[in-house]
Amino acid sequence: MERIDIHPTHESNGFKLRRGQPYPFGATIVPGGVNFSIFSSHATSCTLVLFEKHAPQPMAEIPFPEEFRLGNVYSMVVFDLNYEEIEYGYRMDGPNNFQQGHWFDKSKILMDPYAKIIGGRDVWGVTPNWDDIYQHRARLAFDDFDWEDDRPLEIAPEDQIIYEMHVRSFTRHPSSGVKEKHRGTFAGMRDKIPYLKELGVNAVELMPIYEFDEFENSRPNPQTGEMLYNYWGYSTVGFFSPKAGYAATGKFGMQVDELKALIKELHKNDIEVILDVVFNHTAEGNEMGPTISFRGIDNKTYYMLTPEGYYFNFSGCGNTLNCNNPIVRGIVLDCLRYWAAEYHIDGFRFDLASILGRDPWGAPLANPPLLESLAFDPILAKCKLIAEAWDAGGLYQVGSFPAYGRWGEWNGKYRDGIRKFLKGDTTVGEMAQRLSGSPDLYAWAGRAPATSINFITAHDGFTLMDLVSYDGKHNEANGENNNDGGNDNDSWNCGWEGPTDNPGINALRHRQIKNAVAMLMVSQGVPMILMGDEVGRTKYGNNNTYCHDNGLNWLDWTLLEKNADLFKFFKHCIAFRKAHPVLRNTWHFENRDYVGSGYADITWHGTQAWNANWSAHNLTLAFLLCGKHAKQGREPDNYVYVAMNMHWKAHWFEIPGLPQGMQWHIFANTGANPGEDSWKPGTEPLLENQSGLLIGDRSVAILVGK
Amino acid sequence: MAFDATLETTDHIAKITLSGELDASTAPAFKSKVEEAAKGDVTKLVLLMQDLEFMASAGLRVLIFAKQKMGANVDIYIVSPQETVMDTIEKTGFHHSVIVTDTVPTA
Numbered sequence: 124m125e126r127i128d129i130h131p132t133h134e135s136n137g138f139k140l141r142r143g144q145p146y147p148f149g150a151t152i153v154p155g156g157v158n159f160s161i162f163s164s165h166a167t168s169c170t171l172v173l174f175e176k177h178a179p180q181p182m183a184e185i186p187f188p189e190e191f192r193l194g195n196v197y198s199m200v201v202f203d204l205n206y207e208e209i210e211y212g213y214r215m216d217g218p219n220n221f222q223q224g225h226w227f228d229k230s231k232i233l234m235d236p237y238a239k240i241i242g243g244r245d246v247w248g249v250t251p252n253w254d255d256i257y258q259h260r261a262r263l264a265f266d267d268f269d270w271e272d273d274r275p276l277e278i279a280p281e282d283q284i285i286y287e288m289h290v291r292s293f294t295r296h297p298s299s300g301v302k303e304k305h306r307g308t309f310a311g312m313r314d315k316i317p318y319l320k321e322l323g324v325n326a327v328e329l330m331p332i333y334e335f336d337e338f339e340n341s342r343p344n345p346q347t348g349e350m351l352y353n354y355w356g357y358s359t360v361g362f363f364s365p366k367a368g369y370a371a372t373g374k375f376g377m378q379v380d381e382l383k384a385l386i387k388e389l390h391k392n393d394i395e396v397i398l399d400v401v402f403n404h405t406a407e408g409n410e411m412g413p414t415i416s417f418r419g420i421d422n423k424t425y426y427m428l429t430p431e432g433y434y435f436n437f438s439g440c441g442n443t444l445n446c447n448n449p450i451v452r453g454i455v456l457d458c459l460r461y462w463a464a465e466y467h468i469d470g471f472r473f474d475l476a477s478i479l480g481r482d483p484w485g486a487p488l489a490n491p492p493l494l495e496s497l498a499f500d501p502i503l504a505k506c507k508l509i510a511e512a513w514d515a516g517g518l519y520q521v522g523s524f525p526a527y528g529r530w531g532e533w534n535g536k537y538r539d540g541i542r543k544f545l546k547g548d549t550t551v552g553e554m555a556q557r558l559s560g561s562p563d564l565y566a567w568a569g570r571a572p573a574t575s576i577n578f579i580t581a582h583d584g585f586t587l588m589d590l591v592s593y594d595g596k597h598n599e600a601n602g603e604n605n606n607d608g609g610n611d612n613d614s615w616n617c618g619w620e621g622p623t624d625n626p627g628i629n630a631l632r633h634r635q636i637k638n639a640v641a642m643l644m645v646s647q648g649v650p651m652i653l654m655g656d657e658v659g660r661t662k663y664g665n666n667n668t669y670c671h672d673n674g675l676n677w678l679d680w681t682l683l684e685k686n687a688d689l690f691k692f693f694k695h696c697i698a699f700r701k702a703h704p705v706l707r708n709t710w711h712f713e714n715r716d717y718v719g720s721g722y723a724d725i726t727w728h729g730t731q732a733w734n735a736n737w738s739a740h741n742l743t744l745a746f747l748l749c750g751k752h753a754k755q756g757r758e759p760d761n762y763v764y765v766a767m768n769m770h771w772k773a774h775w776f777e778i779p780g781l782p783q784g785m786q787w788h789i790f791a792n793t794g795a796n797p798g799e800d801s802w803k804p805g806t807e808p809l810l811e812n813q814s815g816l817l818i819g820d821r822s823v824a825i826l827v828g829k
Numbered sequence: 830m831a832f833d834a835t836l837e838t839t840d841h842i843a844k845i846t847l848s849g850e851l852d853a854s855t856a857p858a859f860k861s862k863v864e865e866a867a868k869g870d871v872t873k874l875v876l877l878m879q880d881l882e883f884m885a886s887a888g889l890r891v892l893i894f895a896k897q898k899m900g901a902n903v904d905i906y907i908v909s910p911q912e913t914v915m916d917t918i919e920k921t922g923f924h925h926s927v928i929v930t931d932t933v934p935t936a
Contacts, residue, residue, distance in 0.1 A: 269897065377921055
């Protein structure tokens, strides 16, 4: 039988209407029409504005009848809309008083914050019509993708190996080998899944893919005239929409399907999808920025404001989203639930997440309601939640981010510690902490090793090749006189600044890269590698390439051949990690034998077995993992011994003995010739001298006892 | 060119010939042909697309609908799609769920 509530009760401008459902917010396709619902705490009236797709002027404006308002929510069903061919927005009327924080202006057409598709930047890089009265145009999406039996993979956190990447940069370079029409898109990325599979990673972390405006703050480089863009996209226009310009089908408005097809295919290949989400600020920028949505709908609710009405700028990007306001909290939760449920997303990494723990006046909260809500949400219950545990306002929370037993952290201290050790100037005491899952940061709070997202490089900062090729940043191409980007790179150029023909320096650089990934892959916690590091990608010393749509960001696939030795080494190290549960423990080491093997779970060594040298200037360290303690004794494994020599001289390392019947095999030795510096797990050759080995200058060796 | 969809069922093979532009306004006509085809005892659904010039997302949705309506035991063939249409099918990943071919399958 037909429902009785699907018939119009009102009419306006020839459109048939009915009182809508306030929930869900946004525009929802319902029998016979579309339900529009939007809220504002301070608006006095609201008008729905309808456009035909791409039309310069609206085709209709329909004021919400006052009797359709419930609380602060305006909702209305409009019947007989050709919903594939329309765009919609709102006009809001209300007070306009800067000091009080109100920016209502009914001359502006506002985008729905819950828009599921946003038009206006349909094809990447096409200069927008700046005279258009409605720049970012809300559209309707179908939620009926054919997922078959797909669902998020729920890989155990400690088993993850994350690949941080940028969708456009991954395949935009002509050398990517994907069809020209697919370059730089979700479809292009899907074509390259076999590469990710071969490398062995089981999670991709996508730099922002929510709709953003690459033309925000776009400008020509004062030196070269080349256009600089908002290329990375850390500035959200719409939290519910995939970036149209990242879809080869964006011009047909089919980005939702294209992205879902990518995710489904990644899942089929056992690769999870983590989104880098930016909830700390929006694309509306500072007081001079454009009015896109939030500012015109409810400025005072959505943004943190000073008593004078200005924007607080904890993000370094002009404004700060008011995340612990209950209304904003609601939209963040709605957003993440939508992506988890509708797009089968496996996890989220929160950009400048410490902002999410500030109260509406900017003070850090001990018990931030937003972080708590996300941690305990039933829909997000199996999603990975990863914090970038600092912000641009000086709050640094690595080790102290409010976690509720759920939140992981980008471990900035891991990055800094490993970098210093690599170049020969940290203490082995700190290294011991970083290699064993940073128990100094997490164990005391009852947080697992997988809390620690271990990384040496990420999109911010040098690539791994640049970390060993440059002492200082070279950001001139960004047009800010080399003033942007961090100065605390902890890098070392190995003897020459930038590219060189010197074979000795190049060999050392390759060895240092291998040392880095070797340490990363034997560390407890979750390793994350930066796109392209596996093939020695360079950004020519630029450590802040946020604005470049060119070779500074695009992955050059010819490197795969040029640096084949690096790729092979990465591949082997990843495979080794996957083969050995002893490297992926669920809980921290106890430094004792709790399974009766005669060995403690971890023991520390130096050039002498059983005798680590913890003195401040020592640059050698080794450790032994007892395989019988793997995953707390649940998954018996081989024994693994790792020796690190960051000294500029070779050292003889005495190796601890194995239980009767086992022998040491050599999996990797970065000091050996390429071709013999790593072995496919399972094919490791027997170590000739079972009592010790010579480890060359600045080299790492990994042995497996079986 | 105006959209047209015709259905012909022989030997448990349902053939739908499509021509013109398949968008939100014409998708319902295609959908009703799929429903009609699903009523018969068919083992294959063959979509002849050589004269189909454009397919919007509404058209894609009918393909998904067809797959679910016909069930897992019915193979769906897309015959001779034009390049633009094939491009849309590929980018959205639907080519994994159907058989794309240049020859009309027989029983």
